[in-house]
Amino acid sequence: CYSTSLSRCSPCKTSLSSILTQCRHNDSETRYLIHWRGEHKEKYSGSFRHWEFLSSLSATIADSSGMCASVVFNHLNDRAMFTNAFTYNPRRNGQQLPASVSLCQVEMYNQALQYVNFTTDSSGTNSSRICNEITSENILSATARCSLIHATFLVLADGTSYPELVERSLLSRIIEDTMQEYGAKATTKTWRVRRHEFSFEDDDNNPRFGKESTRSVTKERGVLPHIEPILTQFGGKVDLKDPDCDIYLFEGLSDNEEGIDYLKVSSRHSLFKILCRKLTQGASHSAMAPKTRRMRTNTPLCSISAYLLCNIARIQKHQTILDPFAGSAATLLAASLISPTVRVVGIEIATDEFLPRDDVRMDFTARGVTEPVSLLEGNVMDRKTRDNAREVIGEDASFDVIITDPPYGRREAMSGGGVSVAALNDLIDVIGYDRKRGMPILRPDGGQLVAFLPCPKECEIQDLLPSEERLAAAGLQLQKKREQRLNNAISRWVLSFSSI
Numbered sequence: 001c002y003s004t005s006l007s008r009c010s011p012c013k014t015s016l017s018s019i020l021t022q023c024r025h026n027d028s029e030t031r032y033l034i035h036w037r038g039e040h041k042e043k044y045s046g047s048f049r050h051w052e053f054l055s056s057l058s059a060t061i062a063d064s065s066g067m068c069a070s071v072v073f074n075h076l077n078d079r080a081m082f083t084n085a086f087t088y089n090p091r092r093n094g095q096q097l098p099a100s101v102s103l104c105q106v107e108m109y110n111q112a113l114q115y116v117n118f119t120t121d122s123s124g125t126n127s128s129r130i131c132n133e134i135t136s137e138n139i140l141s142a143t144a145r146c147s148l149i150h151a152t153f154l155v156l157a158d159g160t161s162y163p164e165l166v167e168r169s170l171l172s173r174i175i176e177d178t179m180q181e182y183g184a185k186a187t188t189k190t191w192r193v194r195r196h197e198f199s200f201e202d203d204d205n206n207p208r209f210g211k212e213s214t215r216s217v218t219k220e221r222g223v224l225p226h227i228e229p230i231l232t233q234f235g236g237k238v239d240l241k242d243p244d245c246d247i248y249l250f251e252g253l254s255d256n257e258e259g260i261d262y263l264k265v266s267s268r269h270s271l272f273k274i275l276c277r278k279l280t281q282g283a284s285h286s287a288m289a290p291k292t293r294r295m296r297t298n299t300p301l302c303s304i305s306a307y308l309l310c311n312i313a314r315i316q317k318h319q320t321i322l323d324p325f326a327g328s329a330a331t332l333l334a335a336s337l338i339s340p341t342v343r344v345v346g347i348e349i350a351t352d353e354f355l356p357r358d359d360v361r362m363d364f365t366a367r368g369v370t371e372p373v374s375l376l377e378g379n380v381m382d383r384k385t386r387d388n389a390r391e392v393i394g395e396d397a398s399f400d401v402i403i404t405d406p407p408y409g410r411r412e413a414m415s416g417g418g419v420s421v422a423a424l425n426d427l428i429d430v431i432g433y434d435r436k437r438g439m440p441i442l443r444p445d446g447g448q449l450v451a452f453l454p455c456p457k458e459c460e461i462q463d464l465l466p467s468e469e470r471l472a473a474a475g476l477q478l479q480k481k482r483e484q485r486l487n488n489a490i491s492r493w494v495l496s497f498s499s500i
Contacts, residue, residue: 030174031117031155032139033085033250033276037148039108043485045304046111048494049148051482052311053116054080057142059314061133067126069314070446070498075130076118085113085158085274086198086252109198113250113274115155140279145338147307149282153248158274160254162226165273169230174277190239191247193231195220197271198252223249227275246278283307287367288333294366295328295359301405305452305484306334309403312496313450317341319400320393322441324380324427329360329372331403336369345389345399346375381426386434386441398443401450402431408454421464424451424495428466432474444475447499452492455483461493475499 034053039046054076062069087110120131136154143152156175157168169175196214224231227249234245254272285307286292290300309331315321318341323331326346335342348355357375364371374392378385390397406423431449434441442449455461461481471478476497485491 030136031115032279033153033155033274034082034114034116034143035150035153036112036114037150037282038112041485042104043483045148045308045484046108047482048308048312048484050080050082051480052146052148052308053142055314056145056311057134057138059311059316060138060141060145061130062314063316064138065129065133067129067133068446069316071126072130072133073314075127076134079119081115081117081119083115084110085115085250086110086254086272088253109253112198113252136279143280143282145307145311146282147285147304147311151281152279153276154279156230156247156275156277158272160270160272162223162273165275166227166229169227169275170233175230175233189234189236189244190242191231191234191236191245192238192240192243193220193224193227193247193249195223195249195251198250230275248276248278250274250276283338285334288330288337288363290330293328293330294362295356297328297355300328301330303330303334305405306330307338309405309450309452309494310335310338312494313401313403313448315339315342315401315403319343320397321345321401321403322389322399323347323404324402325404325406325423326375327405328355329363329375331405332372333363333367333369335403336364337367340369343393344372345392346372347378347380347385347389348375349377349379351377381430383430383434386430387439390439390441396439398440398447400443401448402427402442403450405452421453424453425466425470427451428470428474428476431476432470435475436473442499444499449476449497449499451495451497452484453495454490454492456490457488465495471497 034049036049037045055073058069058073058076061067061072065072088106118131118134139152143149154174157165157172159165159168194215197216197219198214231247236244251271251273285303287303288306289303290296293300313321315335315338317339319339321332321335321342321344323329323344324347326332326348327350329344329346332344332346335344346360352358357377360375361371374389376385376388376392378388380386390399393399404427406427408421408423428449431440431442435444440447453461453464455464461483465478465481466476477500479496479498481493481495483491483493
């Protein structure tokens, strides 16, 4: 149907090469567009999006360049710019929201698609090296391990009208680079177009199309003649199932200075338009969802949270990873799926009677990843257990990363109410103890500890954090913390520590 629609268009009379020789688009800076996964629940994952992506990109760059992931992260964190692709302010000009739309939905709408680019800085050797490593290949690799990204795109052009979109696309270097990437096979590469519209109200002409569904095949076909000069440059055949090149057109509401009321579903010519090429999708974390696991526990860690902890820890190839409260080993499974060359070890106090370790191992092998080096039965507070964990990865070795979701819940509640934080504090104490005795369980000078910390609504997180004295004794420094709301009664915070 797509090739049929294009055949009815007038042929493009201007070749891409002739246009490119006449002019170049002023903006030579590569831009990417991230389509974030929706919130599981309000304030559950949205605040972690940038943190997870930049951490993943830092690990990817560190793997490809040999640079320190922490140094790369600090650089990217200072220079990354995330900008909403669609921005709508319902309060401007006294506009009224439909009864079915809340301000929270408006906020989620505005943040669903975001441009990301990085300011350049030529000062300093590391800065220049890191800038050179922000490539589409590394962006692709980072996206593929992120649990909170639906897909990442390379922006071809954007604009308020189709003629403007076509002009900017043809003058951009991105299409030319794409064709050069394919080389002599460019004319044989397949492609397809997908159009998604973001709006709040349903379209009477397409009852299934609206805020609950962003794609209309009818409207998609109708757009093709307007962007035909771009599509003819690809030359190959259309493949609707598995194309070599996926072209996406996003159109959405955009607040502007003229005060046009974009809240009402308008014609496709008045929506803001972004044309881009899909690089890749985010991680398929659902492949390790609790319901798919052979080893299931009463309080499993969801796949999103497991991936989140691993990415924030910036795990890299060939690293050694320990979960001292492993349970069913969700964090270790996520780590192995993200980076198959890592070596993982779990410590769990529960016996095989309650937590069959063979079932845990089968969860790894069934997904095509190497099973844990060891799943030790014991208590991480016991020195011999920790020494055993170190021995299985190598004599006198320390773990590069410790990732864990310490046990907590009403059964661990303190006598005065609330939720126990003793497990995390005890873990930090033994990290300090092992470091002092010259047998560190966590690698000094760069090791990473990432953990959850529960916080009931009646408590302040500052009152629950490990004390400065405790952290100093363990040689740890708190780098970053962020809240994840579980329900109205309790949140848990992700804490990221670095060994110094």
